[in-house]
Amino acid sequence: MRTNHEPQPSFSVARRWSISLNLLLSIVAVLALVGMVNYLAARHFQRIPVSTLAQTELSDQTRRILHAVTNMVNVTIYYDRDESLYELVNGLLKEYKFANPRIAVQTVDYQRDPAGAQLVKAKYKLSAAGEKNLVIFDCNGNRKIIYEKELSDLDLEPLISGRSREVRRSTFKGELLFTSAIYSVTTPRALKAYFLTGHGEHSPESTDSESGFSKFAGILKDNNIDWAIVSNSIPNDCSLLIMAGPRSSPLPDELQKIEAYLNNGGRALVLFNIFGADHDTGLEKVLADWGVEVGHNVVFDRPNSTSGQDIKVFSFSAHSISAPLINSAVHMVYPRTLRRAPRGAHKADAPTVSELLFSGPEGTIVDDITKGVPREPRPGDVRTNAPLAVAVEKGKLPGLGAERGTTRLVAVGDSIIWSNLLLDSAANRDFASLTVNWLLDRSQLLGALAPRPIPYIRVAMTKSQMSAVRWILLLGMPGSVLLLGTMVWVQRRY
Numbered sequence: 001m002r003t004n005h006e007p008q009p010s011f012s013v014a015r016r017w018s019i020s021l022n023l024l025l026s027i028v029a030v031l032a033l034v035g036m037v038n039y040l041a042a043r044h045f046q047r048i049p050v051s052t053l054a055q056t057e058l059s060d061q062t063r064r065i066l067h068a069v070t071n072m073v074n075v076t077i078y079y080d081r082d083e084s085l086y087e088l089v090n091g092l093l094k095e096y097k098f099a100n101p102r103i104a105v106q107t108v109d110y111q112r113d114p115a116g117a118q119l120v121k122a123k124y125k126l127s128a129a130g131e132k133n134l135v136i137f138d139c140n141g142n143r144k145i146i147y148e149k150e151l152s153d154l155d156l157e158p159l160i161s162g163r164s165r166e167v168r169r170s171t172f173k174g175e176l177l178f179t180s181a182i183y184s185v186t187t188p189r190a191l192k193a194y195f196l197t198g199h200g201e202h203s204p205e206s207t208d209s210e211s212g213f214s215k216f217a218g219i220l221k222d223n224n225i226d227w228a229i230v231s232n233s234i235p236n237d238c239s240l241l242i243m244a245g246p247r248s249s250p251l252p253d254e255l256q257k258i259e260a261y262l263n264n265g266g267r268a269l270v271l272f273n274i275f276g277a278d279h280d281t282g283l284e285k286v287l288a289d290w291g292v293e294v295g296h297n298v299v300f301d302r303p304n305s306t307s308g309q310d311i312k313v314f315s316f317s318a319h320s321i322s323a324p325l326i327n328s329a330v331h332m333v334y335p336r337t338l339r340r341a342p343r344g345a346h347k348a349d350a351p352t353v354s355e356l357l358f359s360g361p362e363g364t365i366v367d368d369i370t371k372g373v374p375r376e377p378r379p380g381d382v383r384t385n386a387p388l389a390v391a392v393e394k395g396k397l398p399g400l401g402a403e404r405g406t407t408r409l410v411a412v413g414d415s416i417i418w419s420n421l422l423l424d425s426a427a428n429r430d431f432a433s434l435t436v437n438w439l440l441d442r443s444q445l446l447g448a449l450a451p452r453p454i455p456y457i458r459v460a461m462t463k464s465q466m467s468a469v470r471w472i473l474l475l476g477m478p479g480s481v482l483l484l485g486t487m488v489w490v491q492r493r494y
Contacts, residue, residue, distance in 0.1 A: 058095050062179045066100040069186055076136040077107040078120050083133055084169070085151055092174045093135070096182075103182070135178070139185040146177045176222060184224040191225045191239035191440055196254075198231040200247030200275070202415060205229070212420040213244055219423075219432050225440070234261050240439055241266060245273045245415030249282045259286055265395065267408045267439045271415035274298055274334040278369045288341065290392050291353040292411055295337035297367040298374040299386045299413070301359040309333055311388075312426065315358040319391055321410070321434045322356040328427040330357065332388065334374065336413035337365060339387045351394030351407065355387040388413045391438070408439050 058066075075093055079086045096103045110117035110132055120126065124136055124143065133148035152169040184190070195204050195213075204227060206212030220227050225240070232254050234241060241261060250258070262268060270283060277296050284294040301311045313330045316322040340353040363386040364377040395406035416422055418432050461469070 058099060059175065062096075062175055063099060065179055065183055066096065066103070069100050069102055069182065071102065071139050071186060073103050073182055073185060074138045075103060075105045076120060076124075076138070077105065078110060078117070078126075078136060079107065079133050079148075080111050081107075081109050082111075083148070085133075085148060085172070088172055089135060089151070089174060092178065096178065135181075137178075137181040137185050139182075142185040144181040144184050146181055150177060180222045180224060187224065192235075192237050193220055193225050193227040193240040193242055193436075194230045194235060194238050195227065195242045195244060196231070196234075196246075196250075196258075197229050199250055199281070200245070202244040202271075202419060203229075204244075207420065209421045210416070210419060213418065215420045215423045216244075216418045216432060219429065220436065223433065223436060223442075225436070233257070234266075239267060240436070241268045243268070243270045243283065244418075245271045245275070246281050246283065247273075247275045249280065252282075255282045255286060258283075259289070262286070262290065262407050262409065265407050268410075269435065269439060270409070270411040271418070272336050272338070272411070272413050273415040274336070274369065274374065275372045277336055277374075278371070287409075287411055290394070290407075290409060291341045291350050292390050292392060292409075293337075293339050293341045294411070295339070295365070295367070295413070296369070297337055297365050298334045298369060299337060299359050299388065300364040300366060300374075300377050301362055302364075302377075303362050304360050311335060311359060311363075313357050313359065313388065315360065315385060317354060317356055317358075319354045319356055321391055321431075321438045322389075324434060325357075325427050325431060328430070330417065330428050330431050331422050331425040332414040333416040333422070334414065335359075335388045335417075337386050337388065338390045338411050338413045340390065351392050354391045354393075356389040356391055356410075358385040358387050361385055406441075408441070410435050410439055 075096070077086075077089060077093065079089065090107065093103075093105045097105050108116045108120050110120075120136070124138075124145070131145075131147075135146045137144045137146070151173055153171045153173070195201065197203065202211055202213040202216075204213045204217035207214045217227055232251065234257050238261070241258070243258075258268070270287065272283075272294060277298060279296075287294055299311065300308070302308065304312045304314065306312075311332045313332060316325045338355075340355055362383055365382045365384070365386055366374045366377055368375045389410070389412040392409040392411075393406065412435075417428055423429055423432065
């Protein structure tokens with residue numbers, strides 16, 4: 001007898017409802033998890049550079065300055081998007097915006113957006129054709145414009161030597177200039193530095209490679225410091241007095257003015273050099289009253305020298321100026337010793353004198369100098385970690401920032417260190433910026449902002465190699481994916 005069996009359902013009704021409910025709860029849980037992750041990411045995100053060639057990672061100094069910005073800063077990138085520097089400029093300014101939402105960035109491509117370009121020209125009074133490819137910073141009517149020619153340095157050496165017909169950009173100075181511009185428009189009152197001249201000092205107007213100080217003057221401008229040249233006077237608006245390697249003695253009344261300036265809370269930068277080592281300039285006595293002993297000598301350090309005349313300095317103290325230079329080096333030529341005077345050599349209310357940098361242990365002190373030419377080191381000469389720069393401060397209470405009336409002084413045993421010849425050698429530029437900003441008590445600027453090298457990667461291939469790469473990309477890679485998919489289909493089909 002034939003019997004018919006009804007097919008039984010695979011799952012009961014209760015089982016099906018249970019599976020549906022579990023699926024629904026799983027979907028809700030996943031959506032809730034995605035929502036929470038996005039909520040946290042939007043408010044507590046962290047950007048991490050994944051390339052060692054990245055130009056957009058901000059330095060600690062820039063982040064300190066951005067953290068202090070409380071007013072809106074409008075940044076306009078007035079640029080042709082096809083220009084080679086545009087991507088670097090745009091990517092870097094995006095990081096500024098992420099670091100502080102008060103940095104508002106907009107791009108106006110004057111080639112593709114003529115209407116927007118006209119508005120920018122009218123607002124900032126730009127010329128019709130001459131001013132283009134620039135970045136404008138605006139805060140409460142205070143404006144600063146960075147031009148394309150300022151943003152990078154050109155490497156002309158291959159062109160001059162005939163090795164190449166191509167002129168390429170070697171460094172990108174975006175962060176240095178953008179951070180300075182933001183500080184400038186949010187702190188509109190520029191400080192004033194004065195170079196004392198008339199005694200053989202380096203000139204901030206000179207572009208001479210060995211004696212000129214035009215690059216150092218550029219550092220002052222980058223740090224929102226105006227500068228001028230004075231002789232036999234110290235103006236009332238002087239924020240920083242610079243004596244850059246005098247070779248002859250200032251007049252007695254000039255020395256009296258310098259002493260009075262320091263006694264009234266002035267800030268001064270004094271640079272010595274070998275050309276004043278065989279005689280007194282009068283500044284030695286001024287510094288002695290502030291607890292600094294200036295040596296009539298020259299320091300050799302043959303293990304850390306390339307020519308016998310220069311020294312690479314690797315030893316730094318923990319002072320605010322020199323601490324950021326640890327693990328780097330500064331490059332000096334025939335430096336003189338500058339050390340803390342022995343205890344008891346000055347008044348009881350003596351200022352705080354800190355030695356900043358030192359030669360290596362084989363530093364040899366030679367005090368026999370004739371017309372700027374030292375004799376060669378001898379076995380009997382003193383060998384020690386010779387101090388080569390000092391920082392002096394008086395009037396500061398422990399634990400408090402420098403107030404008005406606090407004297408600050410920095411003396412360096414070499415003036416060539418910041419000449420046009422050596423300013424960009426080793427960490428000399430960083431040392432200059434740190435020194436100037438410490439003297440002016442701008443702690444937020446105590447950091448190193450150097451131009452960043454632009455990576456240059458060139459791939460040279462023959463015509464046959466180019467053809468092989470083309471076929472691999474156009475045929476080989478898609479074909480391999482297609483072949484793999486076919487093999488999987490055949491395996492599953494049979």
